[in-house]
Amino acid sequence: QKDGYDTYMLKEINEQPHVINETLRGRVFEDKVVLNEIKDVDFSKFNKVYFVACGTAYHACLCGAQILERATKLPVITQVASEFRYNDPIIDEKTLCIYVSQSGETADTLAALRLAKSKGCTTIAIANVLGSTISRDADYTLYTCAGPEIAVASTKAYTTQLVLLTLLALYIAQDLHLDVDQDILNQLNDLPAYVENLIKDEELFANYAKMLKDKHDCYFIGRSLDYASVLEGALKLKEVSYVHADAYIAGELKHGPIALIEDGTVVIAVATQPHVAAKTISNIQETVARGADVILFTTENEEVNNVKNTYILPSINPLLQSVLVAIPLQLIAYHTANIKGCDVDKPRNLAKSVTVE
Numbered sequence: 001q002k003d004g005y006d007t008y009m010l011k012e013i014n015e016q017p018h019v020i021n022e023t024l025r026g027r028v029f030e031d032k033v034v035l036n037e038i039k040d041v042d043f044s045k046f047n048k049v050y051f052v053a054c055g056t057a058y059h060a061c062l063c064g065a066q067i068l069e070r071a072t073k074l075p076v077i078t079q080v081a082s083e084f085r086y087n088d089p090i091i092d093e094k095t096l097c098i099y100v101s102q103s104g105e106t107a108d109t110l111a112a113l114r115l116a117k118s119k120g121c122t123t124i125a126i127a128n129v130l131g132s133t134i135s136r137d138a139d140y141t142l143y144t145c146a147g148p149e150i151a152v153a154s155t156k157a158y159t160t161q162l163v164l165l166t167l168l169a170l171y172i173a174q175d176l177h178l179d180v181d182q183d184i185l186n187q188l189n190d191l192p193a194y195v196e197n198l199i200k201d202e203e204l205f206a207n208y209a210k211m212l213k214d215k216h217d218c219y220f221i222g223r224s225l226d227y228a229s230v231l232e233g234a235l236k237l238k239e240v241s242y243v244h245a246d247a248y249i250a251g252e253l254k255h256g257p258i259a260l261i262e263d264g265t266v267v268i269a270v271a272t273q274p275h276v277a278a279k280t281i282s283n284i285q286e287t288v289a290r291g292a293d294v295i296l297f298t299t300e301n302e303e304v305n306n307v308k309n310t311y312i313l314p315s316i317n318p319l320l321q322s323v324l325v326a327i328p329l330q331l332i333a334y335h336t337a338n339i340k341g342c343d344v345d346k347p348r349n350l351a352k353s354v355t356v357e
């Protein structure tokens with residue numbers, strides 16, 4: 001069942017080129033996105049969009065929300081489901097609510113969905129499991145095609161959610177007769193090959209993991225879309241390796257977290273968004289000056305000095321970078337856990353599907 005891999009997590013990481021391709025299949029054409037499942041929705045009636053989910057799916061929402069907001073100029077709010085359901089959100093029939101859940105059975109996400117329906121909102125589920133409760137309860141469902149995800153730590157479900165949320169953003173922009181970014185459309189189909197190449201650098205990411213194996217703490221920093229990526233990287237690391245990991249918006253470092261940086265602190269930084277990458281890199285220099293060992297993921301367009309462990313990601317449209325940087329962050333988490341002898345597929349205290357609140 002593990003196809004020769006030692007763990008489901010590693011198998012699922014390696015399945016990503018294939019499942020991303022499956023998620024794109026039949027949906028991306030030269031000049032447009034086709035999502036037949038939502039062809040009856042009139043998107044012009046909405047004045048606001050909510051993205052709601054838990055855990056990794058919430059991190060996918062943080063990316064999807066930024067992409068949708070930029071593509072459509074609609075105001076977008078992203079909220080964790082356990083907050084949304086108790087926060088009396090201001091929603092009505094002009095609100096589009098998008099719920100993301102791999103299992104489709106997460107109690108808080110389902111409750112948040114039902115609340116939105118009771119207020120007359122239109123609801124779209126992004127699900128992975130066919131026939132799951134979320135797909136039965138939502139007005140419309142779009143499926144990621146990740147296949148069964150067995151490891152508790154979500155990997156392939158996350159990257160396929162990112163891809164599908166990008167398609168959804170482009171589709172809504174199209175429906176609203178806005179200019180669709182042709183560049184992203186063209187590059188979506190290149191993602192599987194890029195992901196495959198990143199996986200080939202596993203050995204290198206396993207070496208980065210050696211920097212973490214004896215650490216109690218690790219800090220992740222990024223801005224804009226990269227902040228969502230580092231939140232996910234930190235979650236992955238803590239859930240499988242039990243290394244305490246915190247993710248910060250790089251611009252917030254000076255407002256407190258930099259007090260934690262000392263000689264030998266590991267900082268994992270992501271700087272792929274051109275409008276803010278130089279700012280993040282300057283924050284990195286501040287951590288280097290305080291003795292941090294930095295691992296940086298960036299693109300060839302950025303100028304970097306003094307950072308020994310810099311990994312250059314392929315140059316693609318910045319809105320697609322979250323899919324690429326997910327791969328090294330997953331592999332760093334995986335190898336840190338593996339070196340420490342942790343049960344990678346079944347981390348302590350966690351269940352694959354959280355069906356109670």
Ligand code: M6R
Nearest residue numbers: 055056057101102103106153154
């Ligand atoms: O099945 P869901 O996508 O609704 O699950 C949400 C979270 O419980 C899940 O993503 C969790 O955070 C993962 N274990 C993270 O790897």
